[in-house]
Amino acid sequence: MVNTDKTICRMIASMLAGYGVKDVVISPGSRNTPLVMAICRNPVLRTRQIVDERTAAFIALGMASGCNRPVALVCTSGSAVLNFAPAVAEAYYRKTPLIVISADRPRAWIDQDDSQTIRQHGVLGGITQASCAVDDVTEDVGFQNRVLNDVLATALHGRRGPVHINVHLSAPLSDVTESGDNNDFSRVIEYIEAPQVISTAQSRRFAEYLHGRKILVVGGFMPPDARLNKALGELAALPQVAVVVEALANVHAAGAYNSPSAILSGLTPMERSDLAPDVVLSFGGALVNTQLKEFLRGAAGSETWCIGRNETTVDCFRTLSRRVEIEPAGFFHRLAGAMAFLNRKNGSTCGYSEKWRKATASAMASSADFMSATPWSDLAVVSHILQRIPHNANLQLGNGMSVRNALLHDLGAFHRVDSNRGVSGIDGCVGTAVGAASMYNGLTYAIVGDMSATYDMGALAYAAMAPGLRLIVVNNGGGGIFHFVGTTRNLPEKDMMVNSPAPPLRQLAEAYGLRYFSAGDFGSLAAAMNSMADRSPTPAVLEVFTDGESSAGIMRSYLSRNNLTNE
Known part of the structure; x- marks a missing residue:
């Protein structure tokens, strides 16, 4: 499909569709040309053109409140985005999810007496739930995808409300590419708001998805938690699960390994490859260990679930697929029970836990030999x-x-x-x-x-x-x-x-x-x-x-x- 050559614009259009947006209200301009191209060429998105931005924003507000789903607004650079403010303020206090997308000049031209340039990023800060600035020159598309996921999830979860995405775009603005697919870089990170305790039905759905896969539970720093220790011990007893934590996680569960740097540095590349997981369940704070982070970032085809109460989307291993907002102890306990039930019902021939046990024994023996000398x-x-x-x-x-x-x-x-x-x-x-x-x-x-x-x-x-x-x-x-x-x-x-x-x-x-x-x-x-x-x-x-x-x-x-x- 022929589409704009601006990757960031194709990404935004795809992610709008992924987050349930069906309607986009567009106010015309020049700087937002590639955004208009990407949105109009996405088969999921319906568009309406309304010239006056103030009117456009209020119409979008009415649409969003009427259909109870997010509606997007698109405008050009300069003062255009300011005209959205009255409707965005109303949306903020009505807790209505409007997705404001403003085209902008490249950062280098802000405050340089270029036409239609103001300080757009954050201009709606007091009346939006979140905002971000992305551009068409950053090569790290994974980073921009994560930022967009963070903002879009904020609009739809917790205290719902409007968000602002400011897009810096450079000329030429209307160039196209044959490879511009609407699904380019459209990863949508699933956001799961769980109560204090996940339901039996939900834990079984998770367990069914994980059954037959190699599961690595990874923990960073956190205070001691007796309930978490018990739950991680239950997970570590399963043949398809390995629990690897840093000592700063204060985990004292039977079967958990708390020296990942000593383990991974004591293995050959082939041995490390054999320990690569299918799914990582991550909890706790930042990891110290470079070896563990690089190991997980290099695990081809894996995905990560981030478990815990977080204010932002944490994608440390660059493979985040699910963000589960719940305390880890309760989640892991219910999950372990559901996985054990499936193992008893269907059997499990996965030897992932045993692979980690043998690798750890070998690596720690070489570590002890080195330390003694x-x-x-x-x-x-x-x-x-x-x-x-x-x-x-x-x-x-x-x-x-x-x-x-x-x-x-x-x-x-x-x-x-x-x-x-x-x-x-x-x-x-x-x-x-x-x-x-x-x-x-x-x-x-x-x-x-x-x-x-x-x-x-x-x-x-x-x-x-x-x-x-x-x-x-x-x-x-x-x-x-x-x-x-x-x-x-x-x-x-x-x-x-x-x-x-x-x-x-x-x-x-x-x-x-x-x-x-x-x-x-x-x-x-x-x-x-x-x-x-x-x-x-x-x-x-x-x-x-x-x-x-x-x-x-x-x-x-x-x-x-x-x-x-x-x-």
């Missing part, structure tokens, strides 16, 4: 520290290399593991540990780098409020992660990133009445850890000295121990 370094230090922390302690991990080194180990035995991974900054790691330790009657061990400690030295002034705090600072000369990542490790300017003033930890500890220990070898480290494990009411600081550059090399060797390149 590792010389003094950040990796060896963190390994020895974790072996000497009481399992009833809480663990706080700093960002950079601290969290990466720690997550290579099985941390499932610890009471709780946390890190500031919402934004993943180094600021506030010590302060967060002080606050967390003040709320726990047992010991709280915090492992941070020297740059993080330097950044947050002021928090030590308040350490006395947390008697159970045991702060461990790995002093590798500042910014160990910059020695590790390929972006910076070979730069001539690397010293601008890794050289930082050494934190005066001994002096600060003495000034604030804290106990201070230091270590530069395995013997002194073991002695310091033994001393810190007591129940003294005085917080303690342990400074461990390592070399950042050699430590980074050892970490790279660990992650490539099966000839894989991982950062």
Whole structure:
């Protein structure tokens, strides 16, 4: 079919149809030509032309309220979109889904005295549920598809209402292509609003869809949840399911694997390929693990369901097909029961769980062999520290290399593991540990780098409020992660990133009445850890000295121990 050559316009037309839009009201212009072409050539969409934008918007409002489904509005660039405002305001307070689509000039021409240009993006911000800006030059069509899904889902779910899509379009505007199919890049991410507990019928529908498929449950950071642990244990017992979580998910379910980086880096490419899932069920916050993210993004033909209460469409693995808005614990419990019922009824010959069990055993054995032979370094230090922390302690991990080194180990035995991974900054790691330790009657061990400690030295002034705090600072000369990542490790300017003033930890500890220990070898480290494990009411600081550059090399060797390149 001959259509506009603007991919973004074909995508918008296809997605309007996918989200149930049947009627589009168009106000004519020049800049919106490719949008008009794409919409008029979509067989699902009916169009009406109304010259005056104010009238057009009110007519669209009446249509949307009369048919109880979304109606789209299209206009050209400049002041045209402002004339939609009265009707959009009415739609906002009537909770009526209008999809406002405004054509715009390229971003480079805004505020440059070009004709028919104003600051259109966000111009209806106070009276729309959501807005986005897309364009015809961004090559990442998956990103633009996800953004459009996010906005369109917002119009139709929760508090329904109008949304605004601003489309930057460059000349020429009327060129066509033979390959312009109305279904180009038209992925519609299904949005499922579930109550507190999904129904038996709905859980069975999900189970029927998943039956016979390889299911990988993946979890990122979240607080401990006993109900979730039980539900994940039920899922992990199924032969077609593997549960792989980071330790920051605080999952203590039988059969769950919490060291994905150690597992995946210990496998050959062929072994990793054999573990690729058909469906990923994702829950929790952002993942630290690059290996796991790349593994899932490279799983050809897979799809992802995002389970949890989210404000936005999270498509981390670029394969999102369903967004299920429900608390994970209840969803997984009901799903596990329905899947187990189908297995008993129809049988299941899927050996996916067993494949993960064997791969994990092999990879963790190679990890243990590597760790046992590792010389003094950040990796060896963190390994020895974790072996000497009481399992009833809480663990706080700093960002950079601290969290990466720690997550290579099985941390499932610890009471709780946390890190500031919402934004993943180094600021506030010590302060967060002080606050967390003040709320726990047992010991709280915090492992941070020297740059993080330097950044947050002021928090030590308040350490006395947390008697159970045991702060461990790995002093590798500042910014160990910059020695590790390929972006910076070979730069001539690397010293601008890794050289930082050494934190005066001994002096600060003495000034604030804290106990201070230091270590530069395995013997002194073991002695310091033994001393810190007591129940003294005085917080303690342990400074461990390592070399950042050699430590980074050892970490790279660990992650490539099966000839894989991982950062």
